[in-house]
Amino acid sequence: MIVANQVSKQYGAAHALRDVSFGCERGRVTGLLGPNGAGKSTMMRIMVGLSRPSAGAVTFDGVPYVQLPSPGHVVGVMLDAGAQHGGRTGAEVLTLGARSLGLPTRRVKEVLDLVGLSTAEAKRRVRAYSLGMRQRLGIAHALLANPEVLIFDEPANGLDPSGIRWIRQLLADHAQAGGTVLLSSHLIHEVELVADDLVLIGDGRVLATGTKQDLLNDLTSTSTQVDSDDNRALAGALAAAGHQARPDGIGLTVNAEPAAVGAVAAAQRIALKHLSRAAGSSLEEEFFRLTSGTARESVGGSAAVPDLDPSSRQHDNNLTGAVR
Known part of the structure; x- marks a missing residue:
């Protein structure tokens, strides 16, 4: 050991x-x-x-x-x-x-x-x-x-x-x-x-x-999938509220509870098409989510x-x- x-x-x-x-x-x-x-x-x-x-x-x-x-x-x-x-x-x-x-x-x-x-x-x-x-x-x-x-x-x-x-x-x-x-x-x-x-x-x-499985379960338990009429504006509003949002091919995946995401959208008067807790994600997705901002090789x-x-x-x- x-x-x-x-x-x-x-x-x-x-x-x-x-x-x-x-x-x-x-x-x-x-x-x-x-x-x-x-x-x-x-x-x-x-x-x-x-x-x-x-x-x-x-x-x-x-x-x-x-x-x-x-x-x-x-x-x-x-x-x-x-x-x-x-x-x-x-x-x-x-x-x-x-x-x-x-x-x-x-x-x-x-x-x-x-x-x-x-x-x-x-x-x-x-x-x-x-x-x-x-x-x-x-x-x-x-x-x-x-x-x-x-x-x-x-x-x-x-x-x-x-x-x-x-x-x-x-x-x-x-x-x-x-x-x-x-x-x-x-x-x-x-x-x-x-x-x-x-x-x-x-x-x-x-x-x-x-x-591996517990880690993925824990990491996705507070993730939300959301789609709206203006995902770019929503991503900006979420970032301003301290939530990381990234495109997932359909809408956005956000490292926050659905209620928090819905509250940000309501405050900005952005209509939502979909809002749910993330069903799960791959290790690769969670790797990039957790390590974003820590990579030393990035420009600047x-x-x-x-x-x-x-x-x-x-x-x-x-x-x-x-x-x-």
Whole structure:
């Protein structure tokens, strides 16, 4: 089990994380979602000792990663699939990893088969690998010691549709076998398909957390669908009243109770054609609703806080497997 307890990270006056707390349970896949610059990568680096928190801590069954007797046997990590020596072959990369973990060399062939890299591909230099092949190699490295916990950042990046389906099944099978999975991704639909629990962060803060279904139910319980004779004027009036409204293809979806929306329309003498509580929404819709205004990459927004902690440069800056 992973527990993040009031984790904060500050770079000078800039805050990358602010009192972030959540848990990842055994037998479940937890999806970590947020826009660019939200703090996801910083959080994962802190988890595996590549960055030091300014406050708070992350533990694995009560023990910080850096205090685990053999971290690679407990936690399998892939944070950057491109962080492999380009002059080595895939087989060499995995063989070195296996030796570092005290594993027999036969484990290299086992994980190559598991991730779908052929013998011929394993003999190629990593610099000649496609992005998808690098992803598979990074995943193989993380799986070497058959760890209970998996922490993957964008594992489906560069994979073709069959590869995306494969990684989805791999993570689900690992959780069903009693493992713990933390998955960070911008592929919201893929996270929705595989995740049991969700943690949504923006601007370094936890915006929402819970089971996937409960979270969606909670998020839509105060949403309203409305259509009127003048939706542009209604959206403006709702914004002035402090309610966010966005077009939904029919009318507007508003983050407010129907009574509040009706009151605004009545005050502005806008005739309504439809007014009801939202029946439900997708994870993607709620993601954009919750994180609107927190994305650091928007024009005029602040620059993203760097994920690299200068104090951790003595570590491998591009960890793809929990090898120490």
